[in-house]
Every structure is written in C-alpha cells, then in structure tokens.
Amino acid sequence: MGEEAVHFSVVDAKDCKQSAVDVGDKTYVICRSDDDSKTSVVKIHDKLTHTWVVPTILGKQPLLTKSQSAIPVGDEKILVIEKGVPLNESIWFLEIDTPFVKQQRKIKGTEVVSWSKGVIGVGQKPVVISGPSGVGKGTLIAKLMKDYPSKFGFSVSHTTRSPREKEIDGVHYHFTERSKIEKDISEGKFLEFAHVHGNVYGTSIEAVESVTDEGKRCILDIDVQGARSVRASSLEAIFIFVCPPSFEELEKRLRARGTETEEQIQKRLRNARAELDQSNEQGLFDHLLVNDDLETCYENLKKLLSLDDDQEDSDDFFTKEGKETAGYSIVSKTVSEILLQSETNEVKNGAACLLALDLSSLSGGAPGRTRGLKIRSVNSF
Ligand SMILES: Nc1nc2c(ncn2[C@@H]2O[C@H](COP(=O)(O)OP(=O)(O)O)[C@@H](O)[C@H]2O)c(=O)[nH]1
Numbered sequence: 001m002g003e004e005a006v007h008f009s010v011v012d013a014k015d016c017k018q019s020a021v022d023v024g025d026k027t028y029v030i031c032r033s034d035d036d037s038k039t040s041v042v043k044i045h046d047k048l049t050h051t052w053v054v055p056t057i058l059g060k061q062p063l064l065t066k067s068q069s070a071i072p073v074g075d076e077k078i079l080v081i082e083k084g085v086p087l088n089e090s091i092w093f094l095e096i097d098t099p100f101v102k103q104q105r106k107i108k109g110t111e112v113v114s115w116s117k118g119v120i121g122v123g124q125k126p127v128v129i130s131g132p133s134g135v136g137k138g139t140l141i142a143k144l145m146k147d148y149p150s151k152f153g154f155s156v157s158h159t160t161r162s163p164r165e166k167e168i169d170g171v172h173y174h175f176t177e178r179s180k181i182e183k184d185i186s187e188g189k190f191l192e193f194a195h196v197h198g199n200v201y202g203t204s205i206e207a208v209e210s211v212t213d214e215g216k217r218c219i220l221d222i223d224v225q226g227a228r229s230v231r232a233s234s235l236e237a238i239f240i241f242v243c244p245p246s247f248e249e250l251e252k253r254l255r256a257r258g259t260e261t262e263e264q265i266q267k268r269l270r271n272a273r274a275e276l277d278q279s280n281e282q283g284l285f286d287h288l289l290v291n292d293d294l295e296t297c298y299e300n301l302k303k304l305l306s307l308d309d310d311q312e313d314s315d316d317f318f319t320k321e322g323k324e325t326a327g328y329s330i331v332s333k334t335v336s337e338i339l340l341q342s343e344t345n346e347v348k349n350g351a352a353c354l355l356a357l358d359l360s361s362l363s364g365g366a367p368g369r370t371r372g373l374k375i376r377s378v379n380s381f
C-alpha cells in the first residue's frame, strides 16, 4: 500500500487565506469571511456545470484566525487544520456528504455543509436519564453533581416553560421564547427537541459539547421522545430509565413537590403512563432503575456508571501537547495517517515537529464533535 495522492492546495489571496480542496467533481473553497467575525465562508465549484454554490453552513464554526490547510478524508468530509491556535483547538472537519449533511440537505432543500470539531480520544459516553415527572431524576442528578463535580456536567436544556421558584436561568434550564427556540432548531443548533407537557424542551448541541469539552461526562435529563431522538443521532450515550415503585407513589411525590397546579399534575400523570409503557421497548433504554428508597437507587446508579467499560481519556499526548500553541499544517497523507508538520519546525518543550494523525477510529460527527482522533509524535524524522 503506497501513498495516496494529495488533492489540496493553499492559496494566499490578498486578505483571505483560502484552501481549495477537490472532492469528486467539486472544489470546496474554504476561507474567512470579509467582515471582522473571522467565521468561515465556504463556496462550492461544480467542475461539470462550471457553477458556484454558497451552501448553508451548519454546526459550530472554527474561528479562522490565520490560515489553514485542508485535505479530503474519503468523500464525506474534509479535514481542516487551523494554524496558529493550540492543537486541541485546531482540528476541524467540514462535513460535505455525511448522513447528517444528506438529511439536512433534504430538509432544507439547499446545498448544506456542516462543521464538526475534531476531538482527540473518545471520552466517556454521555448519560441520558429519562423517567416520568416526579420520579426523582432531578434529585438523583443533583446528588451526582454534588458528589462528583469534576467528573460530571449537566446538559442545560432549553425550555419554553416558566421557571419554578428556585430555578436559575442558565443553571437548571435556559428559559426561552418559543419563537427563539424554533428558530435555533431550524438552524440545526439542537441535538434533539420535544413537546412535553405542553411546552418545547430541547438539548442544544452546545449544551452537551461544552460539558464534554471540559473533559466531563455529560448528564442529560430528557423525556422518552428525546431519548429516542438521541438514540437515532450520532451521539453515543448510555440510556437509563428511572421508574417509580408504584403509580400511587409517583403521584404522591409530584403533589408533595408542590411545583405544579392540579391541572399540570394531571397532565404529567397522564404522560407518565405513556412513558412507563415505552420504557420496556426493546433497544431504547440500556438500564431500568427503580427509585424506591433514594439512597439505594443512588447507589445503583453509581454502580451502573462505574461499571461502564468506557475508559477515561488518558491520552498522554493530548495532555502534554494538546495545549502546544505552535501551529501545524498538513504535509502528506498515507493510507491510515495524515502527517502534520510544525510551523516553526522546532522541537519545543519536547513537542514534536512532525505528528501522525490517525483517523481510523472516528466516531460521532455533526451535529456535535468528531471524536476518536489519535495523535503520535514522529520525532525521529
Ligand atoms: N426531549 C427533552 N426533554 C426534556 C429536556 N429537558 C427536560 N426534558 C424533560 O421534560 C420533562 C419535564 O421537565 P420539567 O418541566 O423540568 O418537569 P419535571 O420532570 O416534573 O421535573 C421531563 O421529562 C424532562 O426529562 C430536553 O432538553 N429535551
């Protein structure tokens, strides 16, 4: 197996450092916008029809501060390395024909591309916790967050419902207007959303990724419809359903909490029956937990989480050199690896001037981050 041809070039235009990448019959031109926003602009040239298209860009975008180098990875995405920023901030994928992009193209009826940030290592799978209103999800999650503040982070959902007395905007929920959440959903900013008890609730991609970017394991408290959507998404998670010991006990807890009107309680109890019915559906939840005695249930939840065979991301390279600020650019591509050359070409603080980026076990992708990147130093070069 030899070297693959490298189809890329970096063109320095006056004020706009741009990369042009050929994939199939199209050339993708990636550059910085003319305004001061430093956001990306993508233009697609169809070599057959000689036409240009400016696609809708989805996903969190890289800030194109300096210049970048780019290379296709298969025919679904383009790897873009942004220069002059720390390595763990510099790796991005422009998805051009992944399943997510294909689906969005159909929905929007326009050409679509999507950014996804590359993350070194796989991290731990997020934990989705569902269950009927009043079963104790919030109580269990609060205990977990209090006992393990550096290990777990809560995905703060958006909702159109009004805040309860002790709820804080940005901590328990992002309380939002219906028109705003609908706009953000249509712009692809949400991993999932659902209409629950008469309101819209949704998990933004940013809510999950800001937790995982901090190196913490993300906890999502979402309803069964939301769990179903996450199952169907590119986010690999563990799904737990919390059940009450009995329906009567559920009703008792809901009333004792004292946060809903009688009408709202009735609506939540009606929905609870449907949620409980779906909890046994095959392939939806990985674990069912009965919350009878709170302490026992909490111990069982902890057992479930530590029994998970995910490994902590203990990639030495990432911790040692992920914060290295010397920029890297792509120099070549072999069958399994992409070689990155340090801009300064110096070996500084033990950092390598040549790195091999292994893309063989990528997971996730837009919407969200692309995980599973592996990097090794090639200092002997
Ligand atoms: N699909 C989805 N459901 C959510 C989200 N956030 C909260 N929920 C669910 O919405 C339901 C109502 O939540 P909430 O109004 O806080 O009431 P509670 O369940 O009685 O505490 C619960 O089942 C939550 O799990 C979200 O982002 N997406």
Ligand SMILES: Nc1ncnc2c1ncn2[C@@H]1O[C@H](COP(=O)(O)OP(=O)(O)O)[C@@H](O)[C@H]1O
Pocket: 131, 132, 133, 134, 135, 136, 137, 138, 139, 140, 253, 254, 256, 257, 291, 292, 293, 294, 295, 297
């Ligand atoms: N195991 C339990 N036994 C008795 N009460 C509980 C238990 N777990 C939670 N509760 C109480 O039940 C009410 C509902 O719990 P909460 O965490 O708000 O539920 P959810 O987030 O699922 O709607 C709260 O008043 C809480 O203190």
